[in-house]
Amino acid sequence: MALKCSLAALAQLDQTDPDAVQALLQTCVATLLDPRLWAWALYLTLGCALVGALIGYAKGRWLAGLVWGAALGPIGWLVVALQKSNLPECPECSRHNLPHAKVCRHCGVNLRAAALQSARGQLKRHERSRGW
Numbered sequence: 049m050a051l052k053c054s055l056a057a058l059a060q061l062d063q064t065d066p067d068a069v070q071a072l073l074q075t076c077v078a079t080l081l082d083p084r085l086w087a088w089a090l091y092l093t094l095g096c097a098l099v100g101a102l103i104g105y106a107k108g109r110w111l112a113g114l115v116w117g118a119a120l121g122p123i124g125w126l127v128v129a130l131q132k133s134n135l136p137e138c139p140e141c142s143r144h145n146l147p148h149a150k151v152c153r154h155c156g157v158n159l160r161a162a163a164l165q166s167a168r169g170q171l172k173r174h175e176r177s178r179g180w
């Protein structure tokens with residue numbers, strides 16, 4: 049009869065028999081050191097990291113998504129999905145764009161000109177408030 053590493057085998061174990069205890073221990077160690085188990089865990093971790101990186105990429109935080117996904121799996125995906133977006137925001141429509149986008153993909157505004165106007169507008173308002 050082949051011994052399996054399970055709670056049922058542990059419950060049926062005759063604890064007064066050292067050979068039976070040793071055999072179950074060796075079976076459980078062999079199960080834990082099985083390369084198929086480690087390959088499965090590695091692929092699962094890589095898959096979770098990849099999904100996390102994809103979720104993070106949509107928020108401009110792919111590295112945080114990769115780390116959170118690899119560390120916590122689906123919980124890490126949630127953590128990344130609930131984080132604030134790191135992508136630049138359009139001053140006109142307040143929606144997020146890719147990091148180096150020149151034109152807003154939602155409303156078509158030139159982002160650099162809008163950012164400059166916004167900075168100039170802030171400077172002018174600041175100068176007026178100082179009496180200029």
Ligand SMILES: [Zn+2]
Nearest residue numbers: 138141152155
């Ligand atoms: Zn826009």
